[in-house]
Amino acid sequence: xxxxxxxxxxxxxxxxxxxxxxxxxxxxxxxxxxxxxxxxxxxxxxxxxxxxxxxxxxxxxxxxxxxxxxxxxxxxxxxxxxxxxxxxxxxxxxxxxxxxxxxxxxxxxxxxxxxxxxxxxxxxxxxxxxxxxxxxxxxxxxxxxxxxxxxxxxxxxxxxxxxxxxxxxxxxxxxxxxxxxxxxxxxxxxxxxxxxxxxxxxxxxxxxxxxxxxxxxxxxxxxxxxxxxxxxxxxxxxxxxxxxxxxxxxxxxxxxxxxxxxxxxxxxxxxxxxxxxxxxxxxxxxxxxxxxxxxxxxxxxxxxxxxxxxxxxxxxxxxxxxxxxxxxxxxxxxxxxxxxxxxxxxxxxxxxxxxxxxxxxxxxxxxxxxxxxxxxxxxxxxxxxxxxxxxxxxxxxxxxxxxxxxxxxxxxxxxxxxxxxxxxxxxxxxxxxxxxxxxxxxxxxxxxxxxxxxxxxxxxxxxxxxxxxxxxxxxxxxxxxxxxxxxxxxxxxxxxxxxxxxxxxxxxxxxxxxxxxxxxxxxxxxxxxxxxxxxxxxxxxxxxxxxxxxxxxxxxxxxxxxxxxxxxxxxxxxxxxxxxxxxxxxxxxxxxxxxxxxxxxxxxxxxxxxxxxxxxxxxxxxxxxxxxxxxxxxxxxxxxxxxxxxxxxxxxxxxxxxxxxxxxxxxxxxxxxxxxxxxxxxxxxxxxxxxxxxxxxxxxxxxxxxxxxxxxxxxxxxxxxxxxxxxxxxxxxxxx
Numbered sequence: 173x174x175x176x177x178x179x180x181x182x183x184x185x186x187x188x189x190x191x192x193x194x195x196x197x198x199x200x201x202x203x204x205x206x207x208x209x210x211x212x213x214x215x216x217x218x219x220x221x222x223x224x225x226x227x228x229x230x231x232x233x234x235x236x237x238x239x240x241x242x243x244x245x246x247x248x249x250x251x252x253x254x255x256x257x258x259x260x261x262x263x264x265x266x267x268x269x270x271x272x273x274x275x276x277x278x279x280x281x282x283x284x285x286x287x288x289x290x291x292x293x294x295x296x297x298x299x300x301x302x303x304x305x306x307x308x309x310x311x312x313x314x315x316x317x318x319x320x321x322x323x324x325x326x327x328x329x330x331x332x333x334x335x336x337x338x339x340x341x342x343x344x345x346x347x348x349x350x351x352x353x354x355x356x357x358x359x360x361x362x363x364x365x366x367x368x369x370x371x372x373x374x375x376x377x378x379x380x381x382x383x384x385x386x387x388x389x390x391x392x393x394x395x396x397x398x399x400x401x402x403x404x405x406x407x408x409x410x411x412x413x414x415x416x417x418x419x420x421x422x423x424x425x426x427x428x429x430x431x432x433x434x435x436x437x438x439x440x441x442x443x444x445x446x447x448x449x450x451x452x453x454x455x456x457x458x459x460x461x462x463x464x465x466x467x468x469x470x471x472x473x474x475x476x477x478x479x480x481x482x483x484x485x486x487x488x489x490x491x492x493x494x495x496x497x498x499x500x501x502x503x504x505x506x507x508x509x510x511x512x513x514x515x516x517x518x519x520x521x522x523x524x525x526x527x528x529x530x531x532x533x534x535x536x537x538x539x540x541x542x543x544x545x546x547x548x549x550x551x552x553x554x555x556x557x558x559x560x561x562x563x564x565x566x567x568x569x570x571x572x573x574x575x576x577x578x579x580x581x582x583x584x585x586x587x588x589x590x591x592x593x594x595x596x597x598x599x600x601x602x603x604x605x606x607x608x609x610x611x612x613x614x615x616x617x618x619x620x621x622x623x624x625x626x627x628x629x630x631x632x633x634x635x636x637x638x639x640x641x642x643x644x645x646x647x648x649x650x651x652x653x654x655x656x657x658x659x660x661x662x663x664x665x666x667x668x669x670x671x672x673x674x675x676x677x678x679x680x681x682x683x684x685x686x687x688x689x690x691x692x693x694x695x696x697x698x699x700x701x702x703x704x705x706x707x708x709x710x711x712x713x714x715x716x717x718x719x720x721x722x723x724x725x726x727x728x729x730x731x732x733x734x735x736x737x738x739x740x741x742x743x744x745x746x747x748x749x750x751x752x753x754x755x756x757x758x759x760x761x762x763x764x765x766x767x768x769x770x771x772x773x774x775x776x777x778x779x780x781x782x783x784x785x786x787x788x789x790x791x792x793x794x795x796x797x798x799x800x801x802x803x804x805x806x807x808x809x810x811x812x813x814x815x816x817x818x819x820x821x822x823x824x825x826x827x828x829x830x831x832x833x834x835x836x837x838x839x840x841x842x843x844x845x846x847x848x849x850x851x852x853x854x855x856x857x858x859x860x861x862x863x864x865x866x867x868x869x870x871x872x873x874x875x876x877x878x879x880x881x882x883x884x885x886x887x888x889x890x891x892x893x894x895x896x897x898x899x900x901x902x903x904x905x906x907x908x
Contacts, residue, residue, distance in 0.1 A: 188236050192229040198222065199233060212241045220304065220819055225808045225830070228821035234304035242311060245323035257299075258326060261291035265333075268325070271318050275376050278333070281340045286348070290336065293352055294328045298359045302327065305811055305818050306794045313790070314370050331358040333374035334365060338664045341671060353660040362648045362657050364694075364791035366640040368409050369668065380672045382690075382786070383411035383459075383601045384679060385636035388439075389612035390418045390517055395439050397615070401635075402443065403450040404675040406458035411602035413636075414443065414462045415610060417496065417528045420517030421469035433517075435470045437486060440477065444488035463494040463580060463599035465528055466501050466563060467544065469513045469556065475566045478574035494578035495567060496599055499532055500541045502581075502883045504560035505876075511560040512548050522552045528598060531586035540583065568875050571893035572868060578604045579890040581883055588888065590754060590857055591686065591780050593746035594634075601638055603861045604889040605784040608636045608688050613678050632678040639668045639683075640690040642788050643723070646698030646797040646823060655726055658691070662730040665689035666738075666778055687741040690784030690858060691727050693720075695797035697804055701822070701829035707803060708835065708844040717851040724783060724855040725768065731778045732771050740776030749777045758854065784858035787891070797823050801849065802863055803840055807833040837865040838896050842878055850885035859888040868895040 185203060189196045202218045219234040244254045250267065252259035262284055268274040282290070302310070307327070316325035316333075325333070335354035342350050357363050364370070372378030384405050388398045402412050420426075422435030440462055447458040464474045475495070477488045504511055520526050525543060532538025547553055567577060578600070585597050585607045595609035611633035619627045641661055648657050669687050674680045696716075697707070705712050735744075748754035755769040785801055792799040793811070804822045807830060811820040822833040842864055849862050864878060875893070882890055 188233055192232050194222070194227060194229045194233060212237045216304070223808075223819035223821060225821060225825060228808075228825045231303040231305065231819075231821070232300070235302050235307045236300065238304060238307055238311070239299050239302075242323060242326060246326050249318075249322050249324055257296045258294055258328065261294065261329060261332070262287045264324060264329060268316055268318070272376055273316050273318060273324075274333075274374055275337075277340060278336060278374060282336060290332060290348065290351055293355050294332060295359060296328060299327050301361050301796070302794075303796045303823075305820055306796045308818070309790060310794045314794075316375065328359055330370075331355055334358060334369065335664075337373040338369075338667045338671070341667065350660065350663065353656075354664055357657055357660050357664075360647070360651075361644055361795040361797075362651070362653055363641055363643050363661055364788070364795050365664070366638075366786070367790055369641070370791065371409070379408050379410070379674050380639070380668045381410065381674065381679075381683075382638045382640045383413065383603065383606065384638065385413040385415070385599065385601050385606065385608070385610055387415045387598060387610045387612040387633060387635075388419060389614065390420055390520075391615075393615045394612055395419070397613070399442060399446055401676055402458075402460065403446050405679075406446065406450045406460070408675050411459040412461070413494070413599055413601035413606070414460060415598040416440065416462055417465040417468055417598060418516055418526065418612070421515040422473070423469075424515045424517045435473070436464065436468070437470065437473050437477070437488075440474075440491060441488050444491045447490045459492070459602050461492040461494055461578065461600075461602040463496055463578075465496045465516075465582075466498070467512065467514055467527060469515045471495070471513060471563065472558075472566060475563075475570050475577065478570055478576055480573060492578070492602065493570070493576045494580050494599060494604070496528075496580045496582045497883070498540055498544075499535060499581075499583045499883075500544060501560060501563075502880065505564045506880065508559065508561050510557050511563055512544075513556045513558060514547055514553060518554060519547060523547060523550065529596060531596070532583040533587065535583075538583070564876065564879075565872065568872060568879075568893075572866075572870075572875075572895050575892040575894060578892070579879065579882070580604070581888055584883075584886055585859070585888045588757070588857070590749060591743055591747045594686075594743050600859060600889050601636070603787050604891045605692065605786050605859045605861045606636060606638045606690060607784075607858045607888060608686060608781050609634045610636055630678075632681050634682045634685070635676060635678040637674065637679050637683045637688065638690055638784070639665050639672075639688065640692060640784065640786050641665055642692040642694050642786060642791065644695050644792075644795045644797050645693050645719075646695030646702065647795070649699055649719070650702055654722065658723065658726040659730050661691060662689065662727060662779070662782075663734060665691060666731075666734055685742050686780035687778060688781035689779050690786065691723075691782060692785040692788070692800075693723070694788040694792040694795070694800050695823075696801040697798040697833070698823045701832040702824060704828065704832065706832060706835070707848075708841050712844070713847045713851050716848045717854070720852040720855040724857075725765070727782050728772070728777070729768055731782060732768065732775055734778035735776040738778060741778060741780045743780055744776050747780065749780075754857075781858055783856045785852075785856060785860040787861045800861055801852065803835075803837045803845070803865070804833055805838075806836050837894075838867060840865070842866065843881060846878060846881050846885060846887070849882075849887060853887055861891045862887065862889070863891050864893045866893060866895050870895070 185200050216234045216237045219230050222230040243257045247254035250259045265278055315330055332355050335351045339347055339350045366382040369380040386398050388394055405412055416436050419436050420433045423431050424433035426432040443460055447460045450458050527543055530539040530543055532540045580600050589597055591609055595611055597607050598610050613633040614631040616629040669683050744750055749772055752769050788800045798804055807822045811818050
């Protein structure tokens with residue numbers, strides 16, 4: 173940057189600070205001090221140094237400087253005048269297609285005239301919505317570059333490319349309208365798509381789905397083939413949840429020989445190595461969460477996997493753990509009763525059924541506890557007795573040390589399953605928000621063809637796929653655009669299912685069978701601050717209840733409309749959607765809901781699973797809001813990653829919102845967080861990535877009460893227990 177005159181410099185500073193609550197004179201002085209040879213990186217650094225609780229708008233000064241640098245780089249690489257900010261959109265697509273970055277489908281689907289017309293949708297002014305951290309994150313991780321990492325694509329072009337990619341199979345008569353609506357939703361930061369979609373839409377490689385859930389059968393073939401499948405998914409950027417509760421425990425028999433099995437731990441360590449060695453597109457380690465039932469005989473060794481002491485041969489530090497908890501276990505914890513551990517293989521052999529294949533249909537009674545108590549009473553089964561509270565203590569010890577295991581309340585999950593006619597839900601995914609039917613893929617036989625080709629035949633199981641996007645509550649609710657937004661958002665998610673390229677056939681088949689999507693939210697704390705609603709209040713709980721009921725209604729209505737247009741998901745017949753049980757179980761009795769129930773019964777529904785609230789850490793940063801349904805860590809802090817340390821304030825921080833943000837994550841009474849989450853869980857047909865924030869000095873009895881409260885109030889899952897080693901100001905609740 174060369175500044176030749178004071179007048180030009182003043183004009184430029186006015187442009188950078190227009191509409192922002194910053195001290196313009198301070199910045200002008202910093203520019204003068206930097207001198208005429210100052211580059212934008214130096215000035216960005218100076219702007220970032222000014223960010224604090226009183227002056228959060230300096231982030232937008234830094235963002236505008238960064239934008240100018242982006243415009244200059246893109247213009248130089250693409251051959252146009254940087255003053256135009258955005259060059260020819262068609263030429264961008266042509267150039268990056270020739271370079272092998274963009275998929276050829278864009279130019280095959282859309283004519284030059286169509287692309288030129290769509291380019292008119294681009295609103296460069298919407299780049300000003302980004303704060304510095306959001307723009308930096310989008311630019312360094314998601315904007316398309318050439319193979320030498322040179323800047324080509326700009327932010328508004330990324331939004332439009334995603335919109336075009338997701339709408340490519342729509343009827344050409346309506347396609348431009350849907351592209352325009354999708355671009356409107358994305359460019360106004362009213363919503364974000366999942367990270368794989370944000371990264372890969374419009375490009376030549378990579379799939380669009382966020383994560384997957386595998387079910388491993390109790391055979392060497394299934395164990396090793398699951399490992400191969402997981403490696404393929406990890407290579408393509410997917411996070412994986414793995415249910416291993418069917419695998420026999422340590423000391424179980426193999427081919428009738430007693431005491432031969434090594435149990436689940438060696439196989440988990442094998443997956444741990446896969447997570448490390450098969451990374452996600454070279455950017456990070458693979459991410460695998462493994463779930464085990466609390467009655468499995470290997471549960472104690474499983475709960476110790478993440479501990480920092482003990483025998484390292486029995487540790488797996490690079491995977492995440494989750495524990496599956498039936499109601500009866502939680503009841504025994506409350507009563508300080510006994511708990512019995514079994515080998516699942518022996519149960520199958522002796523009793524003729526698998527414990528994991530049942531659940532309690534009612535609170536306090538049902539098929540699972542009947543079978544469990546039958547196993548307890550059987551003198552033919554090997555069993556070990558442990559006080560239930562001792563298992564719970566091990567769970568909490570691991571949580572305070574490593575953040576895991578995640579909690580999966582299996583009876584509640586299966587009672588609320590939309591599609592119980594098609595199977596069981598054994599566990600959740602990497603981030604605990606997905607709950608869909610699962611079953612292992614079964615090897616049938618190996619055949620030799622006449623030409624000598626060897627063919628293996630399988631019966632595919634339900635291999636769960638998560639297709640996610642999220643509403644930015646902090647922008648969409650105040651702007652009153654939920655109805656318009658959800659209408660296009662569900663269509664975008666549904667289209668992901670048809671255009672996605674998945675590396676495993678069984679994932680493609682499951683995706684088509686249930687057409688499952690996960691519409692979620694972020695920006696909850698942001699919204700509460702704007703509405704001046706205290707986190708620790710009945711008002712916040714009631715607000716969560718009403719808002720998520722509205723989101724549920726609009727999501728179901730949109731999916732019903734898509735079914736009328738394109739057809740229902742194949743497994744619709746016999747589902748709770750078709751029978752109406754979904755609505756009666758939720759207690760939806762208003763005239764509006766009754767009419768929707770009739771419409772779903774008549775026209776069907778497009779998607780078998782609809783809503784799930786994911787963590788949204790990266791995408792919420794891009795959108796300039798707060799993550800998921802979490803509170804902020806502090807009103808002002810430094811966001812640190814491997815490649816940066818950036819000052820960050822809570823969104824829209826000022827004298828009006830400060831008091832709401834001041835009660836931040838480790839200060840807030842987590843009992844109110846559980847109540848809020850229970851209120852929204854009623855309306856979310858899948859689950860929620862719900863973190864519990866505690867000081868590391870928390871009493872075991874208080875953490876136990878939080879878990880018991882979460883279970884009693886109907887939560888399906890909880891995510892990390894996030895503890896801090898620092899002294900926490902004003903944390904009175906955890907001392908009680």
